[in-house]
Amino acid sequence: MVEETSEYVVSTVNAPLRTSCKQEILHIDKAIPWLKSYPKSDLVINLNPFTDECYKCFDPDLPVEHGLYIIKNVKTTIDNEDHVLATLPPGFTVRQSTIPNAGLGVFAETRIPSGTRLGPYDGALSKKFHGDDWTYIFLVAYKDGEIKHYIDGKNKEKASWLRYMNCARTIDEENLDVYQYNYEIYYVTNQCIKPGTELLIWYGDSYGESLGLKRTSDDDDYAELSGRNIIVGIMNTIKEPIQRYSSSCYKLYEQKPFQKTGYSEFCVVQKNFELCKFVLCERNPCSKQFDCHQCEGYCFHFGRYIKKKQEFLHTDNVNKCKCHMTGRWNCTDAHASVEAICTY
């Protein structure tokens, strides 16, 4: 399905954010020429942690390819709607976005170094796109700009977790860039990502506009300078009504989207870890009342799919449970202060 080529393109891995770190210059021979004036030159990437800031984000355990740290999708044979979340690597969660009304988003729960490649963006491939829902579409193109195929991440049975990344509202929020390599789409972190940070990407002008977002001319200059004007092949979209929390407190949710202080939900794991059974408590921000109920569902352990009733080897904050009743994701943990970890 994927054709091997030697060319590849990396976007903003030379962000000014890293000037305090020692930089290593890696040469990329061929950049895709149809990408607007993208310099054929160098990928500047930091792999050497010389300052505290860099050190914190240095992860010697991650494999490196072409100067990028690599975090691959978790392989799975699940062929139902759980497929998409089974591809989520350890260290990330999918949960309510910090952006009001944006639905779910992806969060880093551990430090992710700058210059880490995530993906690829999987979905249903097609030569032509006949549908009218562009929400999860990416274009993959040949060097001359001709469209090779479309990737539609809408169907959760085929998509990878990258489908959940939301669009940054400002350039400062952009912590990912898009990267097409061997006719596959990846995201690359353009800065050190701290735990609890939502991963956000610029969807491109036309998609951004459809969400009411626009880059200023200063943003464009900055983007140009830092090489951010890379292809973002997502096109116009039909907006989904994803916000599922309908209540008289709707506005409050919008204003304080799941910040720990404004809204807290936590899970209390049953002592025997009888699997993915937990008590889900949601605090209504208006009445301040807690509403708790038992919940049971599927679990993931370190990205590995765990069937219902199968035991965890041990527990930690990368075990995630999907509640059948609410359809929402929670983490399980053996520690006393579960709230500290379950920040949903």
Ligand SMILES: C[S@@+](CC[C@H](N)C(=O)[O-])C[C@H]1O[C@@H](n2cnc3c(N)ncnc32)[C@H](O)[C@@H]1O
């Ligand atoms: C590729 S999907 C991202 C994942 C999506 N949030 C979900 O829950 O499946 C793109 C859709 O997410 C929502 N979205 C992403 N970024 C947004 C933003 N900055 N503001 C509002 N909605 C956003 C829009 O509905 C958009 O069409």
